[in-house]
Amino acid sequence: MLEVERGGVWKEVPFAEYGDHFNEIENLLLPGQETHETIDLGRFDFLWKPGKYRVIKEFYLHSDFAPSEAHLFSAEFMLTEE
Numbered sequence: 001m002l003e004v005e006r007g008g009v010w011k012e013v014p015f016a017e018y019g020d021h022f023n024e025i026e027n028l029l030l031p032g033q034e035t036h037e038t039i040d041l042g043r044f045d046f047l048w049k050p051g052k053y054r055v056i057k058e059f060y061l062h063s064d065f066a067p068s069e070a071h072l073f074s075a076e077f078m079l080t081e082e
Contacts, residue, residue, distance in 0.1 A: 002044065005052040013053070016045040050080050 002013040029035060039055065041048060054076040 001056040002039070003054050003056065004046075005054075010054070013044050013046045016043055048079060051078070053077055053079060 003010040004013055005011075054074045056072055056074045058070045058072055060070060
């Protein structure tokens with residue numbers, strides 16, 4: 001999920017019709033390992049403006065895919081004008 005902060009409130013950025021979700025590729029990470037992903041901003045139906053945004057991803061422990069076991073992590077970033 002990708003969100004934008006407007007007026008102190010986080011709002012979801014809508015996907016374009018053809019790209020309605022992130023690729024849900026399973027990655028097994030061991031303690032101390034990292035993962036990196038690239039997000040194509042063209043997959044969203046949104047007029048990009050300078051501001052604060054955040055990516056939210058769900059992670060599961062021990063291959064337990066029960067919704068109640070999801071852990072949410074986010075990373076904020078700023079878009080600025082050049």
